[in-house]
Amino acid sequence: MSSQFVVTPMHKIDGIDTYHGVRLQGIAVAGRRLHVPPSAFAAGTVMDSGTVITRLPPKAYRELRAAFRKEMRTYQRATPPAKIFDTCFNLTGVVGDVKVPAVALVFDRGATMELDPSGIILDGCLAFASNGDDSSVGIIGNVQQRTFEVLYDIVGGAVGFRRGAC
Secondary structure, three states: OOOOOEEEEOEEEOOEEEEEEEOEEEEEEOOEEOOOOHHHHOOOEEEOOOOOOEEEOHHHHHHHHHHHHHHOOOOOEEOOOOOOOOOEEOOOOOOOOOOOOOEEEEEHHHOEEEOOHHHOEEOOEEOEEEOOOOOOOEEEOHHHHOOEEEEEEOOOOEEEEEEOOO
């Protein structure tokens, strides 16, 4: 696998043979690692280009949402346009660029996806949601995969990410 990729081991997800699993270990917002233990992601995480936004276990999602809201406190909150969203902002009339806090997903062996702003905010909303159950598999959706080339090395048992490829 090319050295331009950050690489994490691929794992099987119990009872799900059709997806490639990765081990999410943590999340960082604005450069600070959230207080979410790796055990919060024990059910595993799948990469799914058919799912729009990332679904996280509730414990991890609550921490992400709180940190994101804190960093976005200078923007007025807005009513979510869809039920799945709960953290939205009125960005109409904002002069200059919206200052979206950096969000990074940290996987096994330190592989880190530093998300593009287009992978963090969708239609003025945080583009993540709870999967509703701390024991359920998480999903990395296609919004978060934007701007990344994702390489599945089935033989080598790894998943690689390369930013700026798309």
